[in-house]
Amino acid sequence: MIEEKFDAIVIGAGMAGNAAAHTMASRGLNVLQLERGEYPGSKNVQGAILYADMVEKIIPNFREEAPLERHLVEQRFWMMTDRSHTGLQYRSDDFNEDKPNRYTIIRSQFDRWFSKEVQGQGALVICETTVMELVSDAYGKVIGVRTDRRGGTIFADVVVVAEGVNGLLGARAGLRESPKPEHVALAVKEMHFLPREVIEARFNLQGDEGVVIEAAGTVSKGMTGMGFVYTNKESVSVGFGCLVSDFAENQETPYGLLENFKSHPSIKPLLEGSEVKEYAAHLIPEGGYKTIPQLFGDGWVVVGDAAQLNNAIHREGSNLALTSGRLAGEAIFQIHSRREPMTKQNLAVYKKLLDDSFVMKDLKKYKDMPALLHAQSQNYFLAYPTLVSKAMENFLRVDGTPKLEKEKATISSFIKQRSLAGLVGDAWRLACAWR
Amino acid sequence: MGMAARVEEKLFQNRYLVDSGKPHIVVAPHEKPSTNLLAMTHICPAGCYVENAAGQVEIAPDGCLECGTCRILCEASGDITWNYPRGGYGVLFKFG
Numbered sequence: 001m002i003e004e005k006f007d008a009i010v011i012g013a014g015m016a017g018n019a020a021a022h023t024m025a026s027r028g029l030n031v032l033q034l035e036r037g038e039y040p041g042s043k044n045v046q047g048a049i050l051y052a053d054m055v056e057k058i059i060p061n062f063r064e065e066a067p068l069e070r071h072l073v074e075q076r077f078w079m080m081t082d083r084s085h086t087g088l089q090y091r092s093d094d095f096n097e098d099k100p101n102r103y104t105i106i107r108s109q110f111d112r113w114f115s116k117e118v119q120g121q122g123a124l125v126i127c128e129t130t131v132m133e134l135v136s137d138a139y140g141k142v143i144g145v146r147t148d149r150r151g152g153t154i155f156a157d158v159v160v161v162a163e164g165v166n167g168l169l170g171a172r173a174g175l176r177e178s179p180k181p182e183h184v185a186l187a188v189k190e191m192h193f194l195p196r197e198v199i200e201a202r203f204n205l206q207g208d209e210g211v212v213i214e215a216a217g218t219v220s221k222g223m224t225g226m227g228f229v230y231t232n233k234e235s236v237s238v239g240f241g242c243l244v245s246d247f248a249e250n251q252e253t254p255y256g257l258l259e260n261f262k263s264h265p266s267i268k269p270l271l272e273g274s275e276v277k278e279y280a281a282h283l284i285p286e287g288g289y290k291t292i293p294q295l296f297g298d299g300w301v302v303v304g305d306a307a308q309l310n311n312a313i314h315r316e317g318s319n320l321a322l323t324s325g326r327l328a329g330e331a332i333f334q335i336h337s338r339r340e341p342m343t344k345q346n347l348a349v350y351k352k353l354l355d356d357s358f359v360m361k362d363l364k365k366y367k368d369m370p371a372l373l374h375a376q377s378q379n380y381f382l383a384y385p386t387l388v389s390k391a392m393e394n395f396l397r398v399d400g401t402p403k404l405e406k407e408k409a410t411i412s413s414f415i416k417q418r419s420l421a422g423l424v425g426d427a428w429r430l431a432c433a434w435r
Numbered sequence: 436m437g438m439a440a441r442v443e444e445k446l447f448q449n450r451y452l453v454d455s456g457k458p459h460i461v462v463a464p465h466e467k468p469s470t471n472l473l474a475m476t477h478i479c480p481a482g483c484y485v486e487n488a489a490g491q492v493e494i495a496p497d498g499c500l501e502c503g504t505c506r507i508l509c510e511a512s513g514d515i516t517w518n519y520p521r522g523g524y525g526v527l528f529k530f531g
Binding site: 036037038041042043044045046048106107108109111127128129130147148149165166168178179180181184186188190191235244247248251252253254255259276277278279280281282283 | 442477501506510521523530531
């Protein structure tokens with residue numbers, strides 16, 4: 001079908017693929033991007049929060065055109081028991097700025113817009129085309145791709161693998177292993193539609209202000225997991241996710257956990273009367289730094305979720321995808337400009353750029369957190385939320401008990417549950433992993 | 436059964452273009468399902484996996500959300516084969 005050879009083929013039109021394709025096409029490279037969905041975005045799922053800084057580095061004036069929902073002025077972290085939540089909230093009018101820092105978005109709409117920008121830079125984007133395999137030469141160098149369309153192989157100097165978390169191609173080509181069940185979370189999500197003014201009243205918002213709720217605790221039934229509520233203009237995204245390995249060891253269903261989360265007394269009134277228009281599921285890379293695979297080789301680089309680039313602690317993924325895609329594009333442009341071949345040795349510059357960026361620095365910082373949260377899930381998601389809730393209730397309920405007795409009861413409940421050594425150990429382990 | 440009914444209601448909100456006769460996930464013939472394959476009957480977010488009367492696990496992937504969870508749990512062991520649907524087919528997210 002396609003006779004010509006491209007400077008680069010990008011597999012996938014998500015955040016990472018679009019960032020890579022835009023970066024290369026805008027610098028004059030001849031880029032082909034392949035997407036299996038009906039249109040770019042139709043297979044992509046995210047919460048979703050967009051981080052402006054990482055988009056600006058690709059499209060500086062994106063705010064003028066991109067379909068953005070609400071800019072975030074408030075974050076609520078909730079530690080939940082079945083009937084309560086203890087919250088840490090931050091809201092600031094400083095987030096109402098000319099160029100806000102974070103926005104909620106609807107991925108199918110944003111990605112479709114992003115792809116138009118990519119095409120505007122001259123990249124050829126072909127949808128409804130599934131890449132079946134990476135094609136290599138006799139020396140193992142990736143030289144192109146084979147798709148499910150007639151016409152065989154399409155060739156390129158380099159292939160940017162942006163196929164997402166469930167990346168078949170890289171695993172089949174032996175470039176990396178598939179993620180382990182303990183290194184990915186399964187999240188399910190619903191889109192709840194409500195009138196704009198109802199959302200603004202319920203969440204204490206004005207105009208395009210937005211709020212994010214992230215909640216963890218007994219709602220994950222002792223598994224490593226969390227729920228979220230993100231406000232869009234006329235909809236609310238509600239989701240819940242847990243590690244796949246935890247799901248495998250329990251009898252819970254993802255939709256059962258989502259229903260349970262939605263019926264929580266702190267969540268239910270926020271969704272009252274909404275109309276649900278979509279139900280989605282997606283995997284999220286959670287293994288962090290220690291699970292990042294080989295990122296480059298002869299004729300290929302891997303970017304975004306396919307490379308497990310996700311900061312599970314801060315729940316940042318799209319910005320790591322955008323940045324890794326952009327840096328891969330810049331690296332390829334550098335090599336192309338020098339008229340040098342896309343060898344493993346030359347493409348190592350991509351890894352170098354990534355190492356020098358926040359992407360690897362942040363993932364390295366939290367390299368021990370995923371394993372700790374997994375190993376200690378019963379304590380962090382069941383025991384502590386319950387203890388904290390009881391402590392708060394005890395603190396607030398006025399019933400004639402002297403305050404000193406209340407304090408003693410709270411302290412002894414913690415020691416009884418976890419022992420003094422256990423409490424100190426939990427705090428120490430968390431502090432060490434956080435550093 | 437209550438939960439199963441509810442997930443079907445959820446899937447009803449979604450748009451799909453089903454590639455009739457070409458399921459993208461196939462369960463390998465088995466007498467007794469492995470632990471992970473049996474677990475898919477509750478883990479699959481679309482409820483695609485069901486245990487039949489003979490105790491074997493079957494799949495009807497029409498409502499598949501293409502998350503890949505079953506691939507993570509069951510592909511390496513050979514319990515299933517997993518491919519992306521043909522270009523343009525499968526779930527079509529309006530919002531994602």
